[in-house]
Amino acid sequence: MVEKNSCVAVYDNHLQAEEAVRRLLEKGFDAGKLSIVGKGYQREEHPIGFYNTGDRMKFWGAQGAFWGGLWGMLLGAAFFWVPGLGTVVIAGPLVSALVTALEGAAVMGGLSVLGAALYSIGIPRDSIVRYETAIKSDHYLLIVHGDQGEVERAHDVLAGGDARDVTIHLS
Amino acid sequence: MNPQSAFFEESARCLKQSPLFSELAPSAIEDIITRCRRETWRRRRQLPMEETWQRFHILLSGRVRLSRSNPENGRMITLFLLGPGDPFCLFSLLDGKPHEVMLETLDDVALLSLPMDEARHWLDEHPEFNRQLLPYLGEQMCSLAGLASDLALHDTETRLARLILRHVDSSATGNDQHATPRLINDLSHEFLAEMIGSVRVVVNRQLQHWKQEGIVDAHRGHLEVEALQELARRAEEHPRKVSA
Numbered sequence: 001m002v003e004k005n006s007c008v009a010v011y012d013n014h015l016q017a018e019e020a021v022r023r024l025l026e027k028g029f030d031a032g033k034l035s036i037v038g039k040g041y042q043r044e045e046h047p048i049g050f051y052n053t054g055d056r057m058k059f060w061g062a063q064g065a066f067w068g069g070l071w072g073m074l075l076g077a078a079f080f081w082v083p084g085l086g087t088v089v090i091a092g093p094l095v096s097a098l099v100t101a102l103e104g105a106a107v108m109g110g111l112s113v114l115g116a117a118l119y120s121i122g123i124p125r126d127s128i129v130r131y132e133t134a135i136k137s138d139h140y141l142l143i144v145h146g147d148q149g150e151v152e153r154a155h156d157v158l159a160g161g162d163a164r165d166v167t168i169h170l171s
Numbered sequence: 172m173n174p175q176s177a178f179f180e181e182s183a184r185c186l187k188q189s190p191l192f193s194e195l196a197p198s199a200i201e202d203i204i205t206r207c208r209r210e211t212w213r214r215r216r217q218l219p220m221e222e223t224w225q226r227f228h229i230l231l232s233g234r235v236r237l238s239r240s241n242p243e244n245g246r247m248i249t250l251f252l253l254g255p256g257d258p259f260c261l262f263s264l265l266d267g268k269p270h271e272v273m274l275e276t277l278d279d280v281a282l283l284s285l286p287m288d289e290a291r292h293w294l295d296e297h298p299e300f301n302r303q304l305l306p307y308l309g310e311q312m313c314s315l316a317g318l319a320s321d322l323a324l325h326d327t328e329t330r331l332a333r334l335i336l337r338h339v340d341s342s343a344t345g346n347d348q349h350a351t352p353r354l355i356n357d358l359s360h361e362f363l364a365e366m367i368g369s370v371r372v373v374v375n376r377q378l379q380h381w382k383q384e385g386i387v388d389a390h391r392g393h394l395e396v397e398a399l400q401e402l403a404r405r406a407e408e409h410p411r412k413v414s415a
Contacts, residue, residue: 004213010177124211124279126232130177155208165176168210 003033004122004171007144007151009163010134014038016162017140024144027157032075033150035092035143037114039135040079082112085136090114093145097121121145122171139164172204172283179204182283185231189256191307192229192300199297206293207283212276220272224263227290230255233280234354237272238365249366250315252277254354261308264290277358322368330367331377332406335387339396350396357392381405 011017017036025031076095080088098117111119115128131141144154151168158166172179186192186200232255240247253259262270264287294300321330338352361371381387386402388395396402
């Protein structure tokens with residue numbers, strides 16, 4: 001079960017998101033409590049693909065090293081086509097929230113499957129709309145899951161970096 | 172908050188519409204938002220103020236109730252019902268102490284939050300804020316005094332009428348008999364009772380009575396005033412019948 005408190009940071013590009021993940025790990029954060037969400041398809045990057053070798057997914061495309069590296073560190077990986085957003089790549093515990101939302105038919109009215117997953121981890125609708133817009137604009141979300149103390153500490157680490165926005169969501 | 176944040180502009184817009192911040196220069200508003208972090212709290216989050224008093228909060232959306240309760244009998248009284256633009260932990264900002272108050276979110280809320288020391292630092296740099304802070308505090312004190320005197324001096328009908336009128340837009344004219352109370356119009360009867368020191372059945376009975384008289388329309392958890400002048404008359408009458 002994914003914890004219902006989170007700190008969500010929005011990044012302009014994957015390099016910034018990668019750097020933020022590195023900074024959190026250096027500060028002792030548990031990689032098992034970090035999720036990343038981004039768009040998996042960009043026009044100039046044809047073709048893209050996924051395949052599974054043993055327990056690792058491979059991402060084929062210009063950002064393959066980024067996603068491949070993350071999947072080495074984070075728990076779970078998923079690739080979805082979301083109406084209105086296009087293809088979305090997710091790594092980390094948010095994947096299990098998304099699968100739960102799908103399997104439990106818990107998709108909320110008016111929310112995409114990604115929105116439902118975000119809602120299920122305690123993020124309110126208004127913020128979900130903003131985050132979906134950010135993803136649509138090729139930004140990246142870095143989500144730190146944890147108790148209130150952990151997400152507040154994550155905020156302090158991330159607010160000093162390149163994030164366009166850092167918000168704490170408490171249930 | 173980073174000025175590049177998608178939430179920055181809407182935060183600034185909210186503060187500009189708030190009675191407490193509206194007269195401030197845009198640069199002062201931007202300064203406080205930049206010092207804040209944005210948080211969201213889900214509906215029905217309850218926490219004692221001992222857990223929050225070291226930070227100053229400004230509501231951006233949704234409602235928060237500040238209340239006190241008696242654990243012996245479970246009775247509760249709502250001290251303040253806050254909406255967008257209202258701050259909380261304001262008394263702790265002034266006296267640096269925690270207060271025995273319970274916070275509860277009535278909706279999913281978004282808020283700005285900053286450490287008390289940082290808020291005091293901002294206050295030092297923007298003394299012009301006091302021109303709005305002092306009247307705001309005066310209003311809060313009047314509200315508490317009103318609650319105390321209502322509880323001591325008036326019966327339930329008068330207290331309920333006063334509660335509703337306090338939440339009706341003061342710009343409603345004498346000719347316009349219809350009004351939708353802000354902040355309280357979708358609250359349960361139990362919640363309304365907790366705002367006037369009564370119980371659900373009494374509030375329910377009173378609203379039904381007024382409904383039959385055409386003073387209010389209360390249905391499906393939605394409250395509308397249909398006869399403002401008559402409600403105002405009820406708010407002024409009915410001195411408490413003191414029993415021996």
